Amino acid sequence: MAKSGSPAEMATRTNSSRGRNTSSFPKNMPRFPQSISTKGSQHWLQKLAGVNRDLTDSVASAIGTAPPSLEWLSPLPTDDYAEYRDDDFVARLNVELRKPLKDFWPRNGPQWDGLARSGRKVALIEAKSHLDELASPRCGAGHKSFVRISRSMLETQMYMSVTPKIDWTGTGYQYANRIAHLYFLRHLNDIDAHMVFVYFANDPTVRKPVSESQWDGAIRFMDVLLGIRRNRLSTFIHHVVIDVSRKETDNPMHGSGEAKRI
Numbered sequence: 001m002a003k004s005g006s007p008a009e010m011a012t013r014t015n016s017s018r019g020r021n022t023s024s025f026p027k028n029m030p031r032f033p034q035s036i037s038t039k040g041s042q043h044w045l046q047k048l049a050g051v052n053r054d055l056t057d058s059v060a061s062a063i064g065t066a067p068p069s070l071e072w073l074s075p076l077p078t079d080d081y082a083e084y085r086d087d088d089f090v091a092r093l094n095v096e097l098r099k100p101l102k103d104f105w106p107r108n109g110p111q112w113d114g115l116a117r118s119g120r121k122v123a124l125i126e127a128k129s130h131l132d133e134l135a136s137p138r139c140g141a142g143h144k145s146f147v148r149i150s151r152s153m154l155e156t157q158m159y160m161s162v163t164p165k166i167d168w169t170g171t172g173y174q175y176a177n178r179i180a181h182l183y184f185l186r187h188l189n190d191i192d193a194h195m196v197f198v199y200f201a202n203d204p205t206v207r208k209p210v211s212e213s214q215w216d217g218a219i220r221f222m223d224v225l226l227g228i229r230r231n232r233l234s235t236f237i238h239h240v241v242i243d244v245s246r247k248e249t250d251n252p253m254h255g256s257g258e259a260k261r262i
Helices: 040-048 053-063 086-093 143-159 173-188 212-226
Strands: 071-074 114-118 121-128 192-201 237-243 259-261
Touching (some): 040 192, 053 192, 053 237, 071 086, 086 114, 121 173, 143 173, 173 212, 212 237
Antiparallel strands (some): 114 121, 237 259
16 A cells, blocks of 8 residues: 655545545554555455465465464554554564664654564565555655655665665655665664565456556566665565455455465
């Protein structure tokens, strides 16, 4: 789901495509309770997280753990389907930082679609149902925040051997800032973190459903755009495609062989 923390970017959220309205939520609240969504990636993540075998098996396999040991931390019906950001996402993962998040990223950072863990492994989940969610706008942070974001982006790019000529604060910023947070957890804090992008294929709840092959092409495009086709974090960046064309009628607790890892 295309969400990010800067004021300009929060104004661009396509809430109607996700079936909910966040206008009543406090802007600086790091825990965001959600209403039940009826459309798009938020709908599917709320419906499938923690109960659907395809999704759980795919995420567990991606991060290298057994499905029964994977614990979904967000979104959960018992937690108001809440999404987390800033220090609250760190607390939700139950990890200890040696480098404070505030030194790496300003307040109102990424709002995570989902969080999960298995033993010492933690998973950051970003979910998408349509291609427009990949083409996020430029970073719209104020000057002070933008300086810190740019510095952390360049630091991440240097670690990943990505040329600084590629502007990670431009098109694709949302995708890039998720990877920057993976770098923050893994490299700066020695946490066994994984970034899992979940793509819902053939989604009947959106206006332009995306096929598996279209997602394959879009993922390759983003890797080229950001210069990350092969890098030091590749092993910990995962792409999972879930075909949801029949899951509105299927029992969500059961899988049907419709998941694909890329």
